[in-house]
Amino acid sequence: MAFSGKYELESQENYVEFLEAVGLQNAKTDHKVVTEVLQDGNNFTWTQTIPNWTWSNKFIVGQECELATMTGSKFKAPVTMEGGKISVQFPQYHFTAEIVDDKLIMTCITPGEKGVTFKRINKRI
Template sequence: MAFTGKYELESQENYEEFLEAVGLLNAKTDHKVVTEVLQDGNNFTWTQTIPNWNWSNKFTVGQECELATMMGSKFKAPVALENGKISIQFPQYIFTAEIIEDKLVMICITSGDKGVTFKRVNKRI
């Protein structure tokens, strides 16, 4: 399934709980996040933007890639694509993304005792 496109936040679940679990509650915003995905085969550029802030990662499916957290810390992790779903193990959570009925659905599940599941549904714009 092709991910390329520009998407705007439509709905989200457990946003504040997720930010609190990963220690980023002070990063909470009421702006609608815009996600832009450029896919060229197994190569991706994934960018999220709100006014005065953006976060971007470039990665290749099937390889260990250097990535950045929302706050800019660098880490290395393998990127998988299985059954149309991207999966990346971030330091504090596992991130998955897939296209469901032309919507970009992203899920982050924190590790540890808190185990918060954050779901974000984005409509194509």
């Protein structure tokens, strides 16, 4: 299913625990997150916006791409898609995204025995 669209945060699990696991304890947690995805075949522009902050990545599924973390650090990683699910290994966590029942489901999992699974469900707006 196509990812293109604008989505608003509906619910999330383990957000504070995830921020702590990746060293962002002081990040705000009480904001409205809007995610906009532009998809043209395998070319994506993925943008998340909260008041006074925007984070955006452009990537091509099936290729190694230069991406940015939430803090602006740059890294290179392959972006894959299997079974309609986008997958990227960020430096501190593994990210997946998929469309389920017209909702954008994003999951971030930190490594290790005490890994944290952060899940964000976004409704199309």
